[in-house]
Amino acid sequence: MAWVLAKRDIKIKYAQSLVGIGWVVLQPLVAVAVYTIFFSRILNLDTAYPYVLFVVSGVIFWSLFNYIFSQGSNALLQNQDLIRKLYFPRVLLPVSKVLVALTEFVIVFGLFVGLLIYYGLPPSVKYLVLIPVFLGTACFGLGLAMLLSAVTIRNRDLHHIVPFLVYFGIWLTPVFYPVTIIPSAYAKWLYVNPMASYIQWFRWGFFSEPIDYFSWIGSLLGLLVCLAGILVFKAQEDKIADSV
Amino acid sequence: MIGDSKILEVNGLTKIFSRTTSQGKKEAFYALNNLSFALKKGQALGIIGKNGSGKSTLLNILSSIIRPSEGEVFVRGKVLSILDIGTGMHPDLSGRENIFLRGELLGMSKQDIQKVYSDIVDFSEIGDFIETPVKHYSSGMFLRLAFAIIVHLKADILLLDEVLSVGDLGFREKVKHALNAMSSETTLIIVSHEIHTIREFVDSILYLKSDKERSYVFSPKLDFPFDKFAADLSTIQSEEVKIYTAHDVILKNQKVVESDIGYLAQFTLEITSVSKEVYFGIQVFNDIDIPILTSVSQELKALEGTYCVEVSLEERLFGYGQYSIQCGLMFQKNDGWTVLPLSTEKMTISYGEKDSKSYPKEVFNGILQPTLDWKLTLTNSS
Secondary structure, X not given: OHHHHHHHHHHHHXXXXXXXXXXXXXXXXXXXXXXXXXXXXXXXXXXXXXXXHHHHHHHHHHHHHHHHHHHHHHHHHHOHHHHHHOOOXXXXXXXXXXXXXXXXXXXXXXXHHHHHHHOOOOOOHHHHHHHHHHHHHHHHHHHHHHHHHHHHOOOHHHHHHHHHHHHHHHHHOOOOOOHHHOOHHHHHHHOOXXXXXXXXXXXXXXXXXXXXXXXXXXXXXXXXXXXXXXXXXXXXXXXXXXXX | OOOOOEEEEEEEEEEEEEEEOOOOOEEEEEEEEEEEEEEEOOOEEEEEOOOOOOHHHHHHHHOOOOOOOEEEEEEOOOEEEEOOOOOOOOOOOEHHHHHHHHHHHOOOOHHHXXXXXHHHHHHHOOHHHHHOEHHHOOHHHHHHHHHXXXXXXXOOEEEEEOOOOOOOHHHHHHHHHHHXXXXXXXXXXXXXXXXXXXXXXXXXXXXXXXXXXXXXXXEEHHHOOOOOOHHHHHHHHOOOOOOEEEOOEEEEEEEEEEEXXXXXXXXXXXXXXXXXXXXXXXXXXXXXXOEEEEEEOOOEOOOOEEEEEEEEEEOOOEOOEEEEEEEEEEEEEOOEEEEEEOOOOOEEEEEOOOOOOOOOOOOOOOOEOXXXXXXXXXXXXX
């Protein structure tokens, strides 16, 4: 059922568009191009390995989180007609967004692998970090989405803060700037942000960037948010149809 | 626990909503109160009642969309509820994609849909348009497609909410045939404002009253006192009483009641100022709004007061179809005749559905179909 909803989303998204699934690639590509030109060429930010690889690894996971969080928190409001007219476990609505995000992630990650080969990085067993990092990002995004959507169904105010959170969140996450530009006394606090932790774990696995032990806190926090999201959503689930 | 032959059992169902009163206080509102009934396999139930009597709340609970405040529902088998014709279908997707999407949303597997896919396409009469996005369909085509999916679903219990009264007559016939065919394996629960539809399909009636106690009547169709509730049921047809006031005449009430011989149109009107000659008229329109019958009453002795006007339309008067009725007054006043249509809202009646003869009604489709005086004489027997 979650897959049916996800397929519906994907088909609707690309129906009657010429480039179709190509948009999945184009969006992060443009972001990467802008960041590369601006930060690498103009501001001369230093990374120990090609800046393109650095920024692509950040953008991939930030887009993944962004999609799951913004779409997932909107899923109940977006599908009010289904909720009123059809019975299925409501949790599938945000969960289906994870599946949509997964399909797009696979495509974009394929490009990333292409870049790895182009720059001739040797395969390593540390690459397996991809799996926990993906799951962590998805759980954190979904947890936040469930927390928010359980509340927004009654009170629409919180619905409007989602774009703000995403907008400010990217500045609190080392997506396009390296952690090293932050004074080391503050740098470890950055890791309290679960997204910063996950992205840095990924860079640790693929590019052997050093990582602070504080990143364990952020990683765990992400999972706690997910757990809280599930509990709050479950408690609200029965009342959802009454309030849409 | 649910008994062996029962497929659905509802025990002491109560649903309380909180509503805000005009004084701004919150108070409990009973949409359903202690409702109990049970259905056996293969039965068909019609749920009737005025707007706000709790029909939709009941269907929502039966389809698990909302939870009851008290009471329980036991179900054996798969429940499918069609509370809206095209929920989940998307205008940007093609007919084919929508068939699969809608079917899967309603819990069918891809293989099951594949099996009935060509039947659905045939039934919908969409033909080559099946690969076109449904936003380019006419509204009729969209409804036909949506219905074609519904009647090809497999379920033990099928809930239908007010979805039978759409589409043109020919297609409605088709839907009815398909539903009749389904009813041997599927327990149907139908909510409809159309008493005709209900009477045709169901064998039991659940009548939800909109009184304060939320009382109800549950009985086999044959025992259901349609006459007793005739006044109530007829207002189901003309949903609201339009009160029209102009030129010293007030229409207080209008309704069409089913009677033994066909239909009985009843009007209550009040004349507040005396006029010379007053006639009452009625017009019947066909489905494309062409007046096909006009009848004018004898002169009303127009004294001030309240009048009850009744006119009956025989059962075998028109051909098969939907007709609407409008009434009016004609009277002479100072400078000549005034013709006053009394209602803006027309009332609908259907003809021919009670006709038990099985000849092809599409062929013998004259506008008028009265019972003429036929003589069938055998002159030469072999």
